[in-house]
Amino acid sequence: MTATELSYIRAVNEALKWSLETFPEAIVLGEDVALPNGPFGATKGLHAQFGDRVIDTPISESAMIGTALGAAVSGLRPVVEIMYADFLLVAMDQIVNQVANTRYVSGGELVPRLTIRTQQGATPGSCAQHSQSLEALFAHVPGLRVGLASDAASAYAMLRAAIASDDPVMLFESRRLYPVKGQVELDAPVEDVGGARAVRTGDDITVVSWGSAVPDVLAARDSLAADGVSAAVIDLRWLSPLDLRPVLESVEHTGRLAVVHEANRTGGFGAEVVARVTETIGRELAVPPVRIAAADGRVPASPVLSQALLPGSGRIRSELAALAARPARNTRALSA
Amino acid sequence: MELAAYYQQMCTIRRFEEEAMALVQSREIAGSVHLCIGQEAIPVGACAALEAGDAVIGTYRGHGWAIARGVPLAELFAEMLGRASALNAGRGGSPYLMAPRYGFLGENSIVGAGLPMAAGAALARKLQGGRAVAVVSIGDGAMNQGAVHETLNMAAVLGLPLLLVVENNGYAEMTPATALTAVPAHERAAAYGLRGELVDGNDPAAVAQAVRALRADVLATGRPALLEAMTHRLVGHYSGDAQAYRPPGELAAARQADPITRLAALISETEADGTVAAADEAARADVLAALDLARSVPFPDPADATNGIYAEELR
Numbered sequence: 311m312t313a314t315e316l317s318y319i320r321a322v323n324e325a326l327k328w329s330l331e332t333f334p335e336a337i338v339l340g341e342d343v344a345l346p347n348g349p350f351g352a353t354k355g356l357h358a359q360f361g362d363r364v365i366d367t368p369i370s371e372s373a374m375i376g377t378a379l380g381a382a383v384s385g386l387r388p389v390v391e392i393m394y395a396d397f398l399l400v401a402m403d404q405i406v407n408q409v410a411n412t413r414y415v416s417g418g419e420l421v422p423r424l425t426i427r428t429q430q431g432a433t434p435g436s437c438a439q440h441s442q443s444l445e446a447l448f449a450h451v452p453g454l455r456v457g458l459a460s461d462a463a464s465a466y467a468m469l470r471a472a473i474a475s476d477d478p479v480m481l482f483e484s485r486r487l488y489p490v491k492g493q494v495e496l497d498a499p500v501e502d503v504g505g506a507r508a509v510r511t512g513d514d515i516t517v518v519s520w521g522s523a524v525p526d527v528l529a530a531r532d533s534l535a536a537d538g539v540s541a542a543v544i545d546l547r548w549l550s551p552l553d554l555r556p557v558l559e560s561v562e563h564t565g566r567l568a569v570v571h572e573a574n575r576t577g578g579f580g581a582e583v584v585a586r587v588t589e590t591i592g593r594e595l596a597v598p599p600v601r602i603a604a605a606d607g608r609v610p611a612s613p614v615l616s617q618a619l620l621p622g623s624g625r626i627r628s629e630l631a632a633l634a635a636r637p638a639r640n641t642r643a644l645s646a
Numbered sequence: 647m648e649l650a651a652y653y654q655q656m657c658t659i660r661r662f663e664e665e666a667m668a669l670v671q672s673r674e675i676a677g678s679v680h681l682c683i684g685q686e687a688i689p690v691g692a693c694a695a696l697e698a699g700d701a702v703i704g705t706y707r708g709h710g711w712a713i714a715r716g717v718p719l720a721e722l723f724a725e726m727l728g729r730a731s732a733l734n735a736g737r738g739g740s741p742y743l744m745a746p747r748y749g750f751l752g753e754n755s756i757v758g759a760g761l762p763m764a765a766g767a768a769l770a771r772k773l774q775g776g777r778a779v780a781v782v783s784i785g786d787g788a789m790n791q792g793a794v795h796e797t798l799n800m801a802a803v804l805g806l807p808l809l810l811v812v813e814n815n816g817y818a819e820m821t822p823a824t825a826l827t828a829v830p831a832h833e834r835a836a837a838y839g840l841r842g843e844l845v846d847g848n849d850p851a852a853v854a855q856a857v858r859a860l861r862a863d864v865l866a867t868g869r870p871a872l873l874e875a876m877t878h879r880l881v882g883h884y885s886g887d888a889q890a891y892r893p894p895g896e897l898a899a900a901r902q903a904d905p906i907t908r909l910a911a912l913i914s915e916t917e918a919d920g921t922v923a924a925a926d927e928a929a930r931a932d933v934l935a936a937l938d939l940a941r942s943v944p945f946p947d948p949a950d951a952t953n954g955i956y957a958e959e960l961r
Contacts, residue, residue, distance in 0.1 A: 337773070365804065368796070368799055368803065370797070371796075372793040373796035373800045376759070376763045376765065377769055379762070380701075380764055380765060380766020380767040381767070381773075383746070384701065384767045384769075384770030384771065403759055403793065408762075413954065413955065414955045415737045415743075416734060417737065419746050420744060421957070475957065
C-alpha cells in the first residue's frame with residue numbers, strides 16, 4: 311500500500327468518488343454539490359464523472375434527509391451533504407423521528423443505508439449559527455452512528471466505512487481542518503464503522519478527544535513532554551458505536567483522565583466518557599477526571615470573544631499540566 | 647374494480663376500525679388509536695389504481711391504507727395488541743406500523759413527515775428506471791407543515807414520480823381545517839407547477855379513476871401531482887376524543903354522506919338482494935376471525951426490546 315498526501319477535504323472527495331465507483335446504487339445529494347462542485351469542494355468533479363447520481367437539491371434540509379431515507383429503503387445508498395451542522399437542526403424530525411426509527415420498527419425489513427456528512431465548529435468570524443459543535447445531540451439518539459474525523463486519513467477511512475455500512479451514519483467533519491494535509495492510503499481495506507485509536511502512548515495522564523480538538527491536544531502533549539509530562543492521547547473517532555477499550559486500558563495505567571472537545575461542556579459527550587470510565591474502573595482513578603471544553607455559551611462572531619470560549623492548545627496544556635500535578639487521592643495510585 | 651368489491655373492502659375496514667375502538671375501550675389495546683371511519687373510500691379507491699411495485703406511505707390514521715394494500719387483518723391486530731406480530735413485532739403499534747412486503751412502507755405518526763420519505767421512494771424508482779410511483783397520504787392539517795412544502799418543491803424540480811393524496815376530512819386534529827388553511831390543498835399544487843385535482847373522497851370509484859389518471863400523468867410527464875379527496879371523519883381525532891368542538895348537527899349531516907351506506911344503496915339498485923348483507927357478514931366474520939388469530943400471537947420477549955436498532959449489535 312502506498313500513502314498519498316491529501317488535504318482533509320480532498321480525502322473526503324476521494325472517499326465520495328470511491329463510493330460512487332464501488333456502489334452503483336450510491337448517490338450524492340445536497341445543496342450546491344453537483345454543478346457548483348460543493349461549497350467546500352467535497353464533491354469536486356463528481357457530477358462531471360457520475361452525472362445524475364450527484365444531485366443539487368433546494369435549500370430544504372428536511373426534504374433532503376427524508377428523500378435520502380426513502381431512497382435508501384428503496385435500494386439506493388445515498389450520501390447527503392448538510393452544509394453546516396447547525397442546519398441539521400432544520401431537519402431534526404427527519405433525522406431523529408424518521409431515520410433513527412426505521413430499522414428498529416420495521417424489524418430490519420427497511421434498511422436506512424444512508425450517510426449524512428456535515429462539517430462543524432467555530433472559525434474566526436463564523437457566527438453563532440455557523441459554529442456549533444453538535445455531535446452530542448446525535449450521539450444521544452439510538453439508531454444513529456456518529457463519527458468525527460480528526461485528520462485526512464480518518465476522514466477517508468471513516469467516510470468509506472460509513473457509506474459501506476447498513477446503518478445511518480452521521481459524520482461531523484471539521485471545516486477548520488479541511489486544508490490540513492496528511493498521509494492517506496487510498497487502497498486500504500474498508501474499515502467497519504467504529505474503533506477508537508491510540509495516537510500517542512503515555513504514562514502520566516490519559517487524554518481522550520475527537521474531531522477538531524485532536525490537533526490542539528497533540529500540540530499540548532508535545533509541549534508538556536518538554537516538561538516531563540507523558541500524556542497518552544486517544545482519538546475516539548466514533549461516539550457511536552463507542553469503543554472505550556483503549557481508554558480503559560490507558561486509564562488503568564495512568565490513573566488520570568481528561569476529555570477534550572470543542573463542543574461546550576454541559577451535556578457534552580465528554581460527560582458520557584467520564585461517566586463510563588468512572589462506572590467501569592472508577593477505583594483506578596487517582597484524581598477526579600476533568601473535562602476540557604468550550605465554555606457554556608453562544609458562539610460570538612468576534613474572534614476576540616470566540617477565542618475566550620474555545621479550548622485552544624494553550625488552555626488545554628495548562629489544564630493537562632494541572633491534572634498531571636494534582637496529588638493522588640488514594641493509595642492505589644500512590645503505590646502504582 | 648366492481649362496486650361490490652369496493653364495498654367489501656370498505657366494510658372490512660369499517661368493521662376493523664370498530665373492533666379496534668372496542669379493544670381500546672376494553673384496554674386490550676394500550677393507549678389510543680386514530681380511526682379512519684368515514685374515510686374508507688379513499689384508500690380503497692386509491693389502492694385499486696396502484697401496482698405492486700408502487701410505494702405507499704400513510705399516516706397514523708393508516709389502518710385503512712394497510713388493509714387496502716393487502717396487509718392481513720390478523721397481522722394488523724396483533725401489531726396493535728402489542729404482540730410479536732409478523733409486521734413489526736410490537737414495535738410499530740397502531741400509529742407507526744410498517745408493512746413493506748405488501749408495498750406499504752408504513753404509517754407515520756409525525757404530521758406531514760411521510761412526504762419526504764415518499765419523495766425518496768419516488769427518486770429510487772426513477773433512477774432504477776421502473777414504471778412505478780410513490781403515493782403518500784396526508785391529511786389537510788399536514789398541508790401546513792414545512793416538510794410538505796419543501797418536498798413538493800423539491801419533487802417538482804427533480805421530476806419525481808410522486809402522487810400526494812390529501813385526505814381532507816374537515817378537521818386538522820380538533821380544529822376545523824377551514825380555520826387553519828389559507829388556500830385549499832389542491833389549489834396550492836399550482837404554486838409548485840403541479841397538477842392539483844379535487845375528488846369526492848366518499849366515492850371509491852371516483853377516487854380510483856382520479857388516482858389512475860394522475861398516476862399515468864405522473865409517469866408520462868415526470869412531474870408529481872396532488873389529489874385532494876374531500877371526506878368526513880365520522881369519529882374523533884383519536885379514540886378518546888369526545889368531539890365537544892363539533893357544532894350541533896354536524897356529525898349527523900356528515901353521516902348522511904357516509905360512503906358505506908351510500909355505496910350500499912347504490913349496490914342495492916343493481917345487485918341481487920342480499921349482496922350488501924352478505925358483504926357485511928363476511929366483513930364481520932373476517933374481522934372476528936382475524937382478532938382470534940391475533941390473540942393467539944405471543945407477546946414479544948422483553949429481552950428483545952433493544953435488539954435490531956443497528957445492523958450489527960455493537961453498541
